[in-house]
Amino acid sequence: xxxxxxxxxxxxxxxxxxxxxxxxxxxxxxxxxxxxxxxxxxxxxxxxxxxxxxxxxxxxxxxxxxxxxxxxxxxxxxxxxxxxxxxxxxxxxxxxxxxxxxxxxxxxxxxxxxxxxxxxxxxxxxxxxxxxxxxxxxxxxxxxxxxxxxxxxxxxxxxxxxxxxxxxxxxxxxxxxxxxxxxxxxxxxxxxxxxxxxxxxxxxxxxxxxxxxxxxxxxxxxxxxxxxxxxxxxxxxxxxxxxxxxxxxxxxxxxxxxxxxxxxxxxxxxxxxxxxxxxxxxxxxxxxxxxxxxxxxxxxxxxxxxxxxxxxxxxxxxxxxxxxxxxxxxxxxxxxxxxxxxxxxxxxxxxxxxxxxxxxxxxxxxxxxxx
Amino acid sequence: xxxxxxxxxxxxxxxxxxxxxxxxxxxxxxxxxxxxxxxxxxxxxxxxxxxxxxxxxxxxxxxxxxxxxxxxxxxxxxxxxxxxxxxxxxxxxxxxxxxxxxxxxxxxxxxxxxxxxxxxxxxxxxxxxxxxxxxxxxxxxxxxxxxxxxxxxxxxxxxxxxxxxxxxxxxxxxxxxxxxxxxxxxxxxxxxxxxxxxxxxxxxxxxxxxxxxxxxxxxxxxxxxxxxxxxxxxxxxxxxxxxxxxxxxxxxxxxxxxxxxxxxxxxxxxxxxxxxxxxxxxxxxxxxxxxxxxxxxxxxxxxxxxxxxxxx
Numbered sequence: 001x002x003x004x005x006x007x008x009x010x011x012x013x014x015x016x017x018x019x020x021x022x023x024x025x026x027x028x029x030x031x032x033x034x035x036x037x038x039x040x041x042x043x044x045x046x047x048x049x050x051x052x053x054x055x056x057x058x059x060x061x062x063x064x065x066x067x068x069x070x071x072x073x074x075x076x077x078x079x080x081x082x083x084x085x086x087x088x089x090x091x092x093x094x095x096x097x098x099x100x101x102x103x104x105x106x107x108x109x110x111x112x113x114x115x116x117x118x119x120x121x122x123x124x125x126x127x128x129x130x131x132x133x134x135x136x137x138x139x140x141x142x143x144x145x146x147x148x149x150x151x152x153x154x155x156x157x158x159x160x161x162x163x164x165x166x167x168x169x170x171x172x173x174x175x176x177x178x179x180x181x182x183x184x185x186x187x188x189x190x191x192x193x194x195x196x197x198x199x200x201x202x203x204x205x206x207x208x209x210x211x212x213x214x215x216x217x218x219x220x221x222x223x224x225x226x227x228x229x230x231x232x233x234x235x236x237x238x239x240x241x242x243x244x245x246x247x248x249x250x251x252x253x254x255x256x257x258x259x260x261x262x263x264x265x266x267x268x269x270x271x272x273x274x275x276x277x278x279x280x281x282x283x284x285x286x287x288x289x290x291x292x293x294x295x296x297x298x299x300x301x302x303x304x305x306x307x308x309x310x311x312x313x314x315x316x317x318x319x320x321x322x323x324x325x326x327x328x329x330x331x332x333x334x335x336x337x338x339x340x341x342x343x344x345x346x347x348x349x350x351x352x353x354x355x356x357x358x359x360x361x362x363x364x365x366x367x368x369x370x371x
Numbered sequence: 372x373x374x375x376x377x378x379x380x381x382x383x384x385x386x387x388x389x390x391x392x393x394x395x396x397x398x399x400x401x402x403x404x405x406x407x408x409x410x411x412x413x414x415x416x417x418x419x420x421x422x423x424x425x426x427x428x429x430x431x432x433x434x435x436x437x438x439x440x441x442x443x444x445x446x447x448x449x450x451x452x453x454x455x456x457x458x459x460x461x462x463x464x465x466x467x468x469x470x471x472x473x474x475x476x477x478x479x480x481x482x483x484x485x486x487x488x489x490x491x492x493x494x495x496x497x498x499x500x501x502x503x504x505x506x507x508x509x510x511x512x513x514x515x516x517x518x519x520x521x522x523x524x525x526x527x528x529x530x531x532x533x534x535x536x537x538x539x540x541x542x543x544x545x546x547x548x549x550x551x552x553x554x555x556x557x558x559x560x561x562x563x564x565x566x567x568x569x570x571x572x573x574x575x576x577x578x579x580x581x582x583x584x585x586x587x588x589x590x591x592x593x594x595x596x597x598x599x600x601x602x603x604x605x606x607x608x609x610x611x612x613x614x615x616x617x618x619x620x621x622x623x624x625x626x627x628x629x630x631x632x633x634x635x636x637x638x639x640x641x642x643x644x645x646x647x648x649x650x651x652x653x654x655x656x657x658x659x660x661x662x663x664x665x666x667x668x669x670x671x672x673x674x675x676x677x678x679x680x681x682x683x
Contacts, residue, residue: 096579099548100583107534131546138517140517140518142528143527
C-alpha cells in the first residue's frame with residue numbers, strides 16, 4: 001500500500017491545468033455537502049492567489065517562481081495574473097534574495113520567499129534568523145517583519161544527503177520565528193493564508209511528496225477568507241490508548257499506523273502538530289493525560305529534534321500521567337543515503353510507528369531499540 | 372571708585388562691542404548661497420563625476436560643524452563609558468567618520484532610507500535620534516531607542532527612515548537593496564543608502580544583492596566607508612583590490628573624500644539624482660550597458676587621525 005502511495009505522489013502534475021486535475025468531484029459520497037478534493041499543490045497555489053489578490057503588498061520571490069511556473073508548479077499561473085513586479089524570478093543567490101525580501105518586509109511589504117528546498121535556506125539562514133526573526137525584539141517593536149519563507153522540507157525520493165534534511169527542529173528552536181508544517185490541503189490553505197497575514201516572520205515547511213496528494217476540502221476551506229490559527233494542533237483521529245504526534249508527511253504514516261493498531265485492539269490518537277513553533281503543548285499534554293502513552297514521529301534527525309522537545313514538554317507538564325516511557329521515532333542518525341533500500345531504512349516507515357506504539361503499550365516482545 | 376567706574380565703563384563697552392560682534396556672528400547663519408570647492412577631486416568608475424563646486428550656505432556650514440562636533444563628543448563620551456564598563460559588550464565608534472553621516476543627511480530627506488552596520492550611533496543622530504535615546508540605549512535603559520533591548524549595534528529610527536543597526540557584517544547590504552526594492556514597488560520617488568565598511572566589501576552577499584539591484588534597476592546606493600580596517604585587519608591584508616568604488620564592475624562608482632562633508636553632500640545629491648538622469652544619459656551613450664543601472668557605489672575613504680579638532 002505504501003508502494004502505491006509512493007508511486008502516486010512521485011509524479012508531478014504539469015500536463016493539464018493544475019486546477020482541472022486537482023479538483024475532482026467525488027460523486028459517491030452520499031452525505032458530504034461539497035465532496036470536493038484538492039491536491040496540496042492546488043491548495044498552496046489558490047492560497048497564494050487569493051492572498052495576492054486581497055493585498056497588493058504581497059509578492060512572491062524565488063528561483064523559477066515566475067516563467068517556469070514554479071519549480072514544483074506551486075506558483076503556476078501567478079506570473080500571468082500578477083505580472084513580473086509581483087512574481088519575481090531571482091538568480092540562484094539565496095543569501096541575496098532572502099536579504100532583499102527581509103529588507104522589503106522592513107519597509108512594509110509582505111514578501112513570500114520561496115526556497116527551492118529548505119536545504120538551500122542554509123545559505124540564507126543568517127537573514128532568516130538574524131535579520132528577520134530577531135528584529136522585532138531588538139528594535140523594541142519598531143521593525144516588524146511580515147515575511148514568509150516557504151518551500152519543500154525534508155526527504156524527497158532519491159535526492160541524496162544534501163537535499164533531504166528536515167529543518168523543523170532548527171527553525172523551531174528560534175524565538176521570533178513561527179514555524180508551520182501543513183499536512184493536508186486544508187492545512188496547506190489555512191496555514192499559508194495565516195502565515196501571509198501574520199505580522200511576524202513565518203517559516204512554512206511543505207513536503208515535496210505531498211504536493212500531488214489529494215485531500216477532501218469542505219466549502220468552508222475553499223472560501224477565500226478561510227484561515228487556520230497558528231499554534232493549534234489538530235486531532236486527526238481520536239483514540240484512548242496511545243498518543244501519536246506527527247507533522248507533515250508523517251501524519252499520513254501515523255494515520256495508517258493507527259488503522260493497523262486498531263486491528264490489534266490499540267486505539268491510537270493521532271495529533272497533527274500543524275505548528276512546530278509555537279508548539280501546541282496544551283493539546284499534546286491533554287491527549288497524553290488521557291491516553292498516558294506517547295509516541296512522537298518525525299522524519300528529521302533524532303538528536304535535538306521536535307520529538308525531543310515534545311518529550312521534554314510532556315515530562316515537565318504531565319509526568320505523573322505517563323504509564324510508559326516516551327517513544328521517539330525519527331529519521332536515522334546518518335546523512336540520507338541514495339540507494340532506495342537504504343533510504344527506506346533511513347526514514348520512518350509505518351511499521352516503525354506501529355512497533356513503537358506497541359512498545360509504549362507493553363505489547364512488544366522485543367526489547368531492542370530500533371529506529 | 373573712579374577706577375571701578377572706569378572699569379565698569381570699559382566692561383560695558385566690551386559688552387556692547389560683543390553685542391555688535393554677536394549680531395555679526397548671527398549673520399553667518401544666513402541662507403545666502405556660497406560656493407565651495409571640495410578639497411579633493413572625485414574619481415568616477417564608468418560615470419562622469421560631479422563638479423567639485425558645491426553650493427552651500429553659512430547656515431548649513433554652521434549646522435555641519437555643530438552636528439559633527441556633537442557626534443564627535445558623543446563618541447568620545449561613549450568611549451569613556453565603555454572603559455568604565457557602563458556600556459557592555461560591543462561599542463563601535465564613529466569618531467573620525469562624522470563627515471559622511473552629516474554630508475549625506477544634507478543631500479537627502481527623511482523619506483530616503485539609510486541602513487548601516489553596527490557603527491550606527493551617529494547615523495542615528497543624523498536621522499533625528501536624540502542624545503538621551505542614544506546614551507540610554509548604550510547603557511541598557513528603557514528610555515533607549517530600542518528600550519535597552521538592542522544595545523550599541525541595534526539603534527533604529529523607522530519614522531526617520533533609519534533601518535538600523537545590524538550586527539552581522541555585510542547583512543545590511545541585501546537588506547538595503549530590499550528597502551530599495553520596496554521603494555520601487557511602492558512607486559515612491561525615494562532612494563536607499565546602504566552603508567558598509569571596507570571589511571564588508573568582500574562579502575559575497577553584497578555582490579549577490581548588487582547583481583539583483585542592477586538587474587532590476589533598484590534605487591540603491593551602496594556607500595563604502597573605507598577606514599582601511601576590517602575589524603583589526605588592515606585593508607592591504609584583506610582585499611586584493613582596495614578600489615572599492617570599482618568593485619561593482621558593471622555598476623558605476625564614485626570615489627569621494629570622506630573627510631569632506633561638502634564632497635559627501637555633493638556625491639549623495641548626485642547619486643540621488645541618478646534616476647532622473649537616466650533619460651539624458653541614454654541619449655548620450657550607446658546601449659552597451661555602460662550606464663544602464665540606477666545603482667551606484669560611493670566609496671568614502673577616511674583618514675584615521677587621533678586629532679580631537681574637527682577639520683573643516
